[in-house]
Structures are given as structure tokens and as C-alpha cells.
Amino acid sequence: MTETRVTVDLGLRSYDVVVGEGLIDRTADVVGPSLTRPFVAIVTDAAVAKFQLPRLQAALARGGIRHETIIVPAGEDSKSFAHLENLLERLLAAKIERRDTVLALGGGVVGDLAGFAASILRRGVAVIQIPTTLLAQVDSAIGGKTAINSRQGKNLIGTFHQPRLVVSDVSTLETLPRRELLAGYAEVVKYGLIDDAPFFRWLETTGPAVLAGEAGARREAVVACSRAKARFVALDERETSGARALLNLGHTFGHAIEAEMNYDGRVLHGEAVAIGMAMAFDASVTLGLCPAADAKRVKHHLATSGLPTTLSSFGTTGSAAKFIRHIAQDKKTSGGRTTFVLVRGIGQAFLSGDVEEHHLTPLFERALAA
């Protein structure tokens, strides 16, 4: 059985990301050494429970690990105060003790909610992330960001709480709806665009195999992204020096798009990031920073993979101003100025505070009209 371990190097809080096929069926072996007693609370959602929960429960039972299971509703609405409170009460009722472990089985929503609950329950219990979406395996399950949403915006209330282990079973991607797989693929492409041009080139040829489910290609992509994410997190755990902020390529534009669409599911996070990355390249070309040929190559790869690169694909109407007003509330805004991730080319991202409103308006107008 092939598995790869990637270490997130954070001194005493270092942990491994284990990537392989069929890992959930070997959960007891994989997570056992990280537990202080043979008891865990599984947190998952109704959609993931259907396919992956029986596998996980059977594997734990085979290994003699007792478990309680808490199922939260699927979807972004679960990242709320009400669901957090409910989850915390249920974890306490399940008699989770200070040294016990929560297993977060699911995509970004479950990982963020269960991770946040674990970080504040009894002043902090361990969480092991078992991501089941491409987006969570290559990004959100690694690095310890946890959050719920506020009326003011997405992910505005949360903590940094590093997991004790991340178990990325790539066979879970086989049951992932195509659209969600593609949305996760946008975050895969992101790593190539930030600082790894050879990886982007590899995706131009091997991306179709990753999306088609070719096991080796999929595993290689998840391992490469896990290594990249581990590197950024180790460099800048709390996003203070700027290194980790590069992971926000496409996200400032993307969040504005998601917010304007009220997070109502019309656009998935990864789809908004794909449009946002195309916009970041467009902005960089307009500012004379990036060759137009690179922007064209990026758009071409995203589009031929099946991802949107413009807002027009969503039938959105209205003015650029509607999108721009969401940018001020973004977490990347400080002292009224927003930091954008721009590029000097493929694999050459950098942070910039030089994007002004008069730059944004034509950018959004082009994205709406294209």
C-alpha cells in the first residue's frame, strides 16, 4: 500500500499529512499512535456520512477504538454560532475529555467547524483532520485555520488550531461530485501559479488525468500540494510575515464574488477562486507587471479543465461596484487598505497594496462582460 508522509514542521506542534489510497480502512493503524486512549468523537456531515462514515466506523471498531458520531447538516450554513453551540454541547454530552481527540471527517465546512469546536472545547482538545474533498486535502485541512461565518462575512470568527494529524485518503475523491472536484482543482492550480511554474506545466499535461481519477496522478497532485501547503504554514503559521498570505491568490476577488452571490451555492468557493485567479492575472497584466501570454495560458488551462474564468458564466448582472464593496470587509484588509496577491508571471506571486478602486472597476467590468 503506497502512502506518503509530509511533515508540517512547527517544532513541538509538528504533524504529518498522510496521503494514500484506502487510508480510512486502516484508520486504527494510522491514527492509533496519535490517540491518548482508544476513544474518539467523529464529526461529519450528512452527505459524507453516506459514503465514508461506515468505512471509518468499521475501521475503528476493527482496531478496538470506541467512537461517538455527531452528524451536522451538509453545507456552509453549518458554520454558524448555532451549529457550533450544538456541536459543543453534543461533544460534552459524548463525554469528550481534555485529552481526547475529535476526528473531522469531511470537506472544508466540517474541518473548519469541528476544528473550531475542538480548539475551544475544554480549552482545546486534539483534532485529526480526515479530509474527503480535493479542496480540503490540498488546502483547508492543513495549517490549522478554523472558522465559522458571521453576518459580516465568511470565516471572520475562528482560531488557529493545528491538527495532530491529517489523513488524506484520495480514494474518497471517487464519490465526490464532478463540480466539487473541479472546484478543488482550482486550489491545486493555485500552487503552481504562486511559486511553482514546473508544477503548473505538469498540470497542463497531467491535470486531465488528475480530474479523470487516475490514481497515481491524483496522489502525486495531492502530495505536491500538501508539501507546498506545509512549507507555507511552516514559514508563516499565523499569516504574519506575508508568506502564507500568498495562498490567498485569487481569494480577495473570489470572496467578493461569493459574498455578492450571498454564498447561496450558485458559485462554489473554488469556482470563485478560479475567476479570482484569472482576475489577479488580468490585474497584473493591466498594471504592466505580468506578460499577457502568461495570463492567457492560465485562463486557457482553467477553462479547458472546466472551470469558470469570468462572472458571465453565472448569469450575474449588476455593476462592478456591488462586488467591490465586499472587498473592504475582507480579512486581508488592514487600516482600510486591502492587500492583493498579484503576479509577475506564472509561479511568481507577490503581495501588493497598490491596487486602487479605479483599477478594480474595469477589472470587474471585464469579468462581468466576458
Ligand code: GLY
Ligand atoms: N487557505 C489558506 C490558508 O490556509 O492559509
